Amino acid sequence: MVQTKGPTRTPGEVRLSARERLLNAAGELFYAEGVQTVGIDRVIEQAGVAKASLYNTFGSKEELVHAYLQARHERISGRINRVLDRYPSPREKLLAIFEAQGEIFGDPDYHGCAFVSASAEARPGSSVVEAVDDYRAWVRGLFTDLATQLGVSEPATLAQQLQMLYDGGGLSARMDRDPQAWQASRAAAAALLDTALLDRPPDTALLDTALLDTATAER
Known part of the structure; x- marks a missing residue:
């Protein structure tokens, strides 16, 4: 041996x-x-x-893959949270998620979303699928929590839309070899947020001056 x-x-x-x-x-x-x-x-x-x-x-190999995905989850969440800490308002933080995502798009070793790749090859009901679901739920939960803080009428719906933009940005960066894809995702997210803020119920539709100034400056 x-x-x-x-x-x-x-x-x-x-x-x-x-x-x-x-x-x-x-x-x-x-x-x-x-x-x-x-x-x-x-x-x-x-x-x-x-x-x-x-x-x-x-x-087993399956449990090694599960641990690998958990480690990536921790690394991604740490990077995103560090970027979010730079911004004070929920709106800025929501848009900063795309900025954080874009930090890795220019890396020559960027191969797209590890969770998408692993999910495509995973056995249904496996611990690998569990790790993928945990990551997806974390991203959706982050969008939902920040949308709720903004007081939009349907935070879960907005979170789903924002997550689709997040997914699309990663796919475009990989498939189109476009390290700036996050900017298009962020711009689309800003438009969704502005619409959601305008559609808020009257009792929650009061925006403070700082938020209005931020929204205006970003257009």
Whole structure:
């Protein structure tokens, strides 16, 4: 049996756990080539761990894919929340979601949405589908919460429309090789928001001066 050797470390370098190394390798390979195309042996080889480490840690390839998607979810939500923290109002935050999405469109290693790719190859009812659904629900919930803060009459409907623009921006950036696709999505989202704000019920239709100034400046 050929013993797998771990990666060479420089002096003072912190040694990653087998789990971390497997997730790093899976993240690179699965995202670049697809979860079905990449076999377990390639992940193990790139991670520099024994095969037993993978099964002892995750139990199966499906659970490794599930963990990979959870890690991407955490990374995406962290990036979006950092961008949202720059803006004070719910309207600005809603539009900033598209700005945050656009930060990765220009990356030469951008291959579209990892959750779309994984979902297309997933077995119905699997833990992979569960991870995809969790991510989708988080994005929809973020749009819904901010739309609710704005006081629009149908925040769930607006959130669905905004998520479709979000999805379309990612698809356009990938398929059309357009790193500026997020700007078109954001502009369409701004138009939807302005319409939703005008259609609010009379008892919630009072906009403060700052919000009106922001909306006017962005047109």
